[in-house]
Amino acid sequence: MSEAETPEERPLRSPAFRWFFIGRSVSLAGSFMSPVALAFGVLESTGSGAWLSAVLAAAVIPMVATMLIGGGIADRYRRDSVLRLTSLGAGIAQAGVAVVLLTHQRPSLLLPLSALNGIFQGLTTPTLRGILANLVSGRALQQAGSLVASAGNIARILGPSAAGLLTASVGGGWAIAADAATFLASAACFARISLPELPPRAVGDPSMLRAMSEGWTYFRTQTWIWSVTLAFAVFNATTMGFWQVLGPVITSDTVGPKGWGLALSARGAGALLASLILVKLPIMRRxxxxxxxxxxxxxxxxxxxxxxxxxxxxxxxxxxAGIVAEFFTVVWVTVTNTHIPERLLSRVSAHDEFWSFLSLPIGQISASALAAVAGTTTVAFAGGGLGAAAMLLAALVPSLHRIEINNKAAAEAAR
Structure with missing residues (x-):
């Protein structure tokens, strides 16, 4: 086998990464089906938008609340074991949601099941951010991240359509059941991954709280990390938060719902194109x-x-937008997996996710109120301007400019 064909250069030649990729791809297919299926399933069962809001909130709040804990767990225990358990738990919880919808049980039963789903998602997210460093290394990190991103973008394009067809033909409950099956199938794939056992913890090892505090200390002392997180906190509150609320409002009077759906699909198509290119095309050194x-x-x-x-x-x-967002995602995954010490990776990534997305509901809630006062056009311009300013200002941070990839010394130091 030539050097170009080794697992270090071709991540799919690694059995562990191959099983992770299959399991993650299956899980993503179900995850992008779930929002459409759940929305129509709840509306079909209750006929109430208020119930749909309650079910969605019941998942989001526990997800955010457990994300930081998930980072501590992912750095303290084997990440393949965490993924197996969270995927299994999510599959069982989603199966419960499907049963409630299919048998027309009380909608209040959906609330604890949605909360369980949120908890499992909060535990899964930081684990996913850290496990690539356990499966591949060096330049293969970029390719591995691009492959996973490609699978996600394909699911982002096809998943909602498949959910819509299932929901229209046999009901949202069956589409949720299909999502549950994908979680269980991914758990089976993750069971084929066997990472090395972690060294036994000594008597004086830090507690979970101290370990989480260590992750926070590293996060807040690394300017190149928190500056990006801060920029995305602004971006998510203004650009993404306003887009998600004002988009349907504005397009209802312009391009209509079909045009809005086409625009969303175009973003997924751009992201897919970028991820496919980045599988083969190396990114710049800085x-x-x-x-x-x-x-x-x-x-x-x-x-x-x-x-x-x-x-x-x-x-x-x-x-x-899909192209540039995917380019950033692949770069950020590669950089964080290379430059953050592996033992801290999930804890630090959990802070990155938590603080950057904590502002999203603020933007969603304030968009309508601001539009009522200043008008949708003014709010859209202001949101876009603030989001762009946040990104351009962060790009000026000196420590970000100095970050390099494909640097063996930096990779060894990160370990």
Whole structure:
């Protein structure tokens, strides 16, 4: 086998990564089916938008609350074991949701089941951020991250359509049952991964709380990490939060729901194209400044939406946004897996996820109120401008400019 064909260069030649990739791809297929299936399933069962809001909130709040704990667990225990248990738990919880919907039980039973799903998702997210460093190393990290991203983008395009077809033909309950089956199948795939046992903890090893505190200390002392997190906290509150609420409102009077759906699909298509290219095309040695600068383009869809642009311009903008967002994602996964010590990776990544997404509901809640006062066009322009400014300012941080990848010395230091 030539050097170019080793597992270090071709991650799919590694059995452990191959099983992870299959399991993750199956799980993603179900995860992108779930929002459509759950929404229509709950509405079909209750006929109430209030119940749908309650069910969604019952999942989001526990997810955010457990994300930091999930980072501590993922760095303290074998990540393959954590993924097996969380996938199994999510599968059982989703199966419960399907039973409630299919047998027309009291909708209140959906609340604890949704909370369980949120907990399992909160535990899973930081584990996923850290496990790639256990499965591949060196330049294979970029390719591995791109492969997983490609699978996610394909699921993002096909999953909602499949859920819509299932829901329309046999009901949302059966679509949720299909999602439950994908979680159970992914748990079976993760069972084929066997990472080395962690060294036994000595008597003086830190407690879970001290370990989580260590992750926080590392996070807050690394300017290159928290500056990106802060930029995305602004971006998620303004650009993404406003887009998700104002998008349907504005397009209902312009391109309509079909145009809105096409725009969302275009973003997924752009992300898929970028991830496929990045599987083969190496990224630059110092990628963070270009990645952050390009993310300013991801605000264009919101700006054009506020300007009342026609469908062709909106689809083009969302396609470009998908490309630059995926480029950043692959760069960030590669950089964090290379430069954050492996033993801290999940804890630090949990802080990155937690603080960057904590602001999202604030943007979602404030969008309608701000639009009522200043108008949707003004709010869309302001949201896009703030999001772009946050990315461009973060790109000026000196420590981000110095970050390198494909650097053997840095990779060894990270270990």
């Amino acid at each position: 990628p963070m400044t270009p990645a952050m600068t390009s993310m300013a383009l991801a605000t264009l869809p919101l700006v054009l939406l506020g300007a009342g642009a026609n469908l062709a311009w909106l689809v083009t903008a969302t396609f470009v």
